[in-house]
Amino acid sequence: MHQILLALGFGLVTAAIVALSTVALSLQFSVTRTINFAHGELMTVGAYAGYVVARAHGNVVFQGLAAMGVGALLAWLLNRSLFRTFRRLGVSVLILLILTIAGSQVIQAALQIAFGATTVNYPRGAGASHQVGPFEWTSTDIFTMLVALGVLIALHFMIQRSKFGKAQRAVADDILLARTTGIRAERIIDITWILDGAIAGLAGMLLVFQVGSFNPTVGFTFLLVIFAAAVVGGIGQMYGAMIGALIIGVVMEVGAIYVSPDYKQSVAFIVLVLVLFIRPQGIIPARGEATVL
Amino acid sequence: MISYITSVATIGAITAILCLGVNVSWGWVGQLDLAYYAYVAVGAYSASVLELPRNIPQPGLNYSYILGLHWPFLLGVAGAAVVGGIVSAIVGTIALRRVRSDYIAIITAVTALMAAAFLGQSPYLFGGQIGTYGIPLPFQSSLNLGTQGYNFFFLGLMLVFLALTYAVLQLLFKSPFGRSLRAVREGDVAASAFGRNLFSVRLRAYIVGGTVGAFGGALFVNYISAWNPSSWNIFEVVLILSGVVVGGRANSIGVIIGSVLVLSIIPEVTRLISVFGGSAADGPAVAALLAALLIIVILRFRPAGLVPERKLTSSEPQAPSAAAANANASLSTRVGA
Numbered sequence: 321m322h323q324i325l326l327a328l329g330f331g332l333v334t335a336a337i338v339a340l341s342t343v344a345l346s347l348q349f350s351v352t353r354t355i356n357f358a359h360g361e362l363m364t365v366g367a368y369a370g371y372v373v374a375r376a377h378g379n380v381v382f383q384g385l386a387a388m389g390v391g392a393l394l395a396w397l398l399n400r401s402l403f404r405t406f407r408r409l410g411v412s413v414l415i416l417l418i419l420t421i422a423g424s425q426v427i428q429a430a431l432q433i434a435f436g437a438t439t440v441n442y443p444r445g446a447g448a449s450h451q452v453g454p455f456e457w458t459s460t461d462i463f464t465m466l467v468a469l470g471v472l473i474a475l476h477f478m479i480q481r482s483k484f485g486k487a488q489r490a491v492a493d494d495i496l497l498a499r500t501t502g503i504r505a506e507r508i509i510d511i512t513w514i515l516d517g518a519i520a521g522l523a524g525m526l527l528v529f530q531v532g533s534f535n536p537t538v539g540f541t542f543l544l545v546i547f548a549a550a551v552v553g554g555i556g557q558m559y560g561a562m563i564g565a566l567i568i569g570v571v572m573e574v575g576a577i578y579v580s581p582d583y584k585q586s587v588a589f590i591v592l593v594l595v596l597f598i599r600p601q602g603i604i605p606a607r608g609e610a611t612v613l
Numbered sequence: 614m615i616s617y618i619t620s621v622a623t624i625g626a627i628t629a630i631l632c633l634g635v636n637v638s639w640g641w642v643g644q645l646d647l648a649y650y651a652y653v654a655v656g657a658y659s660a661s662v663l664e665l666p667r668n669i670p671q672p673g674l675n676y677s678y679i680l681g682l683h684w685p686f687l688l689g690v691a692g693a694a695v696v697g698g699i700v701s702a703i704v705g706t707i708a709l710r711r712v713r714s715d716y717i718a719i720i721t722a723v724t725a726l727m728a729a730a731f732l733g734q735s736p737y738l739f740g741g742q743i744g745t746y747g748i749p750l751p752f753q754s755s756l757n758l759g760t761q762g763y764n765f766f767f768l769g770l771m772l773v774f775l776a777l778t779y780a781v782l783q784l785l786f787k788s789p790f791g792r793s794l795r796a797v798r799e800g801d802v803a804a805s806a807f808g809r810n811l812f813s814v815r816l817r818a819y820i821v822g823g824t825v826g827a828f829g830g831a832l833f834v835n836y837i838s839a840w841n842p843s844s845w846n847i848f849e850v851v852l853i854l855s856g857v858v859v860g861g862r863a864n865s866i867g868v869i870i871g872s873v874l875v876l877s878i879i880p881e882v883t884r885l886i887s888v889f890g891g892s893a894a895d896g897p898a899v900a901a902l903l904a905a906l907l908i909i910v911i912l913r914f915r916p917a918g919l920v921p922e923r924k925l926t927s928s929e930p931q932a933p934s935a936a937a938a939n940a941n942a943s944l945s946t947r948v949g950a
Contacts, residue, residue, distance in 0.1 A: 355719060405913070414645050415912060417718050418858065421647075421851050422905040428848075429902035433895050544726045547719050583734065589727045593707060596720070 327574045329455035335569025336468035337530065340523035341542070342549040342561040343472065348395075348516040349556040350492035351509050352403055354416045358424035359520060359546065360539030365427065366391040366521025367442075367528040367538055368435060374443045383529075384467070384522055391521015392514045398423060399513040404506075424540060431536040439535045442528045464526050471519060472562065479558065488512055492556075544585055545572070548592040553604060560604035567591065619764045625877040626771035627833050630778050632856040632872035633865060634825030637782065639854060640862035640922075641791065642818045643798035648704055648721035649826050650849045651728045652697045656827025657834035658732070659693035661745035664835075686751035690831040697827020698820050705819035709812060725850070733842035744841025751835055767836065774832060778825060779865055785821065786865070794818050795863070848901065852876055855908045861918025870920060875904050 345359050366387035373386045402419050411419075447459025457465075479485040490498040491508045499505050527542060528534040545568060553564025568588050575587035631653060638646040662680040684692065708720040733742050740746075750767070758766055785791050796804040797814050805811050834840045852875060860871020883900040911918065 357718075357722075402909070409913075409916075411912070411916070414643060414718070415916070417645055418854065419909060419912060422855070422908040425848055425851055425901055425905040426909075429898040429905070432898040433902075437898070541726070544723050547723060551716075551719065580734070583731070585730055586727055589723055592720075592723060596707070596710070596716075 323577055324574060325454045326456060327577050328570060329457055329461070331570035331573035332455070332566075333457070333461045333464055333530065333569075334573055335566045336465045337523050337527050338545055338549050338569045339562050339565035340468050340471060340526070341520050341546050342553065342565045343475065343558055344516045344519035344523065345546055345550055346553075346556050346558050346561040347475075347512055347519075349550075350558075351488070351495075351512045352407075353556075354403070354413055354420070355547075355555075356398070357417065357420040357543070358398055358427060360541070360543035361424050361427040361431075362391045362395055362517050362520035362539065363524025363527060363542060364431060364536060364539035365394050366524030367534055368431060369521065370525035370528065371440065371442055380463075380529075384525055387521040387525035388518040389521075391517040391519075391524065393517065394427070395513045395517025395520070396510065398517075399510060403513075404509075428536050428540065435536065437535060439533045441533050444529055444532065460529060464530060467522070467526065471522065475515075475519070475558075484508070484511065545588050548588045551592055552595045557604045563604070616761060616764060619761075619768050621877055621881060623764070623768045623771050623836060625873050626768065626775045627829055627836065628853070628856070628876040629869045629872045630775055630829040630832065631826060631853050632860070632868050632876070633775075633778055633782055634822050634829060635850070635853050636857050636862060636865070636868045637785075637818055637822040637825065639857055640864075640868070641786065641794040641798065642815055644709070644815060644819070645718040645854075646721050646819065646822060647718055647850050648701075648708075648725040648728070649822065649853065651704075651725040652701055652823040652826035653830035653833070653849070654728070654732070654840070655700050656693040656697045656830030657840040658739040658745060658830075659696040659827065660689045660831035660834050661748050661840055662739065663692045664689035664748055665745065686835060690828065690835070693831035694824050694828040697830070698824040700827075701823020702816070702820050705816045705823070709815045709819060729842055740841070742842060744839060745834070746839035746841075748834055748838045748840075750838065771832060771836075774828075775869075778828070779869070782821075782825070783865060786863075790814075790817070851908075852901070852904055855904045857918075858908050859911050859918060861920040861922060863922040864918070864920050867918050867920030867922075871918065874919075875907065879903050879907075 341359070341363060344362070345356065348356060348359070369386040369390035370383040373383045374380075378386070398420075402423055403416070406416055406419060444460070447463075449456055449458050450462065452462070479488060487498070487503045487508050488511075490501070490503055491505050491512075495505050498508075524539055528538060549564035549568040550561055551564070552567055553560030553562070568591060571591050572584050572588050576584045579587065634652075635646065635649045638644050638649070663682050663684045664686065666683045704721065704724050708717050708724070732739055735741055750763070751770070752766075753763055756763060756766065793804065793809050793814055796807070797809060797811060801811055804814075853872070856872035856875045857868050858871070859875055860869065861867025880897070880900040883896045883903065886896050886899055
């Protein structure tokens with residue numbers, strides 16, 4: 321029992337990181353309707369940005385801000401260089417997908433040339449261990465969860481209450497209708513990407529802050545988990561993404577008790593396959609999709 | 614020099630087979646199969662355990678490969694192709710259940726990542742991280758050719774296999790089955806309205822692709838004689854796909870040209886990086902960078918590839934007799950497929 325609670329604690333920490341990244345992916349998906357295979361690289365550049373600042377003895381707040389800044393910049397560039405250009409050419413979703421894979425490879429190769437392909441260690445201290453209710457968390461764990469929770473709550477209010485959020489939801493719903501009501505759709509899409517990159521970059525930095533060592537493929541490898549969470553939750557759905565992340569994170573860590581931790585990601589995959597068979601539209605289906613497919 | 618060129622050409626012929634295989638899914642039907650390299654790996658592993666004896670020749674390792682049948686080369690390659698077909702049938706049944714094209718991409722990508730992680734951790738299947746090694750070069754002991762002569766022989770063998778693959782796929786492409794695949798690609802709703810079972814058509818194409826991939830993988834492992842998880846990752850798929858995109862999807866000649874350009878010429882040229890003062894260790898990264906940029910540039914300025922697929926278009930003016938012949942052809946498609 322103690323072991324399960326311990327794993328549950330780990331699961332919540334993992335879920336916090338997965339949730340951030342999955343929500344970012346969903347946000348971006350809601351306006352572009354295209355899965356971005358370069359999403360993992362937004363996390364990776366965030367991780368390296370944090371790493372560079374940490375090596376220069378910047379404190380953890382600056383590390384996080386650097387990760388957000390670089391992630392946002394890259395996301396904006398991805399939108400301008402790939403998504404917007406090719407959408408105007410009217411290419412199909414699949415071609416866009418291939419382009420995002422190519423983009424992901426360009427970024428990975430560039431990082432490899434800049435930082436080397438070998439694993440580097442993130443300078444950090446895990447901090448003291450705390451007993452919180454039934455769980456045992458380190459200071460790093462608690463910090464990670466609080467940051468994730470803070471960002472998600474801020475995002476919730478931003479999307480639900482602010483004028484930008486209203487416009488963002490309108491664009492996600494129907495871009496033509498949004499345009500006719502005077503919303504500057506391209507600007508909203510730009511800002512959505514920037515938000516996506518900032519949150520994903522932060523998630524990447526938090527991830528390597530947790531696991532310690534990483535290399536240029538860290539984000540791409542983690543993409544598997546993000547996709548699983550996104551599909552389980554219902555892709556393009558912010559709140560579905562949070563639920564999906566919680567399920568995937570907890571199942572992965574608790575599952576690691578029963579099978580070897582090496583197979584942790586396989587557990588996420590099994591959940592994904594089960595969901596695809598039982599409830600292919602995800603837990604919270606995207607509007608107008610559940611019945612069509 | 615001549616042996617260098619022979620080895621580049623041999624690998625080029627094998628990768629051209631791999632590109633022809635992925636072209637079935639991506640070029641003909643338009644489904645993005647990111648698990649493709651897993652089938653190449655399945656083929657390589659299967660050929661290894663079919664052709665190798667059971668025991669691992671290294672002392673101190675207390676596991677053995679499954680099977681270990683010690684089959685001859687041709688049987689091993691054929692067996693590997695069959696295994697690839699079976700595995701792709703299983704994955705395809707899961708991945709193609711949903712029609713949404715981006716879901717297929719996600720599920721196949723996830724499958725490939727999982728397969729790599731799983732096989733790397735399981736020493737009792739294919740040797741885990743160490744992989745399989747010591748696969749004998751086919752016919753080498755019985756031919757007595759000398760190193761250079763044998764290399765020529767092997768290259769010839771691969772070119773024969775490439776020609777065979779090309780011919781078989783070309784026949785399939787022109788068959789009623791090939792036509793229904795393209796019909797699904799161009800408009801799946803219309804194709805299903807004409808009585809095509811979308812799932813079955815897609816699945817059959819997927820199995821053909823997986824079989825060719827495993828076949829190519831089996832040839833590959835017979836050449837390089839070893840296989841382990843580090844020799845395949847998901848980006849290999851991107852390289853193979855870029856061969857198809859750059860060359861011209863659904864045009865077999867274009868695909869072969871593209872594969873030579875992206876998978877042979879670019880990697881070999883980037884080996885020269887150290888000559889220009891770069892670090893030789895960056896070679897693969899620079900090759901990957903160039904291949905990916907090439908995909909983006911080609912899709913921007915020449916989206917159909919260097920050698921585009923020849924398509925029948927209705928806007929072309931047609932003589933009455935030709936139009937009638939065409940109508941007949943489309944009728945026979947309907948009846949035949």
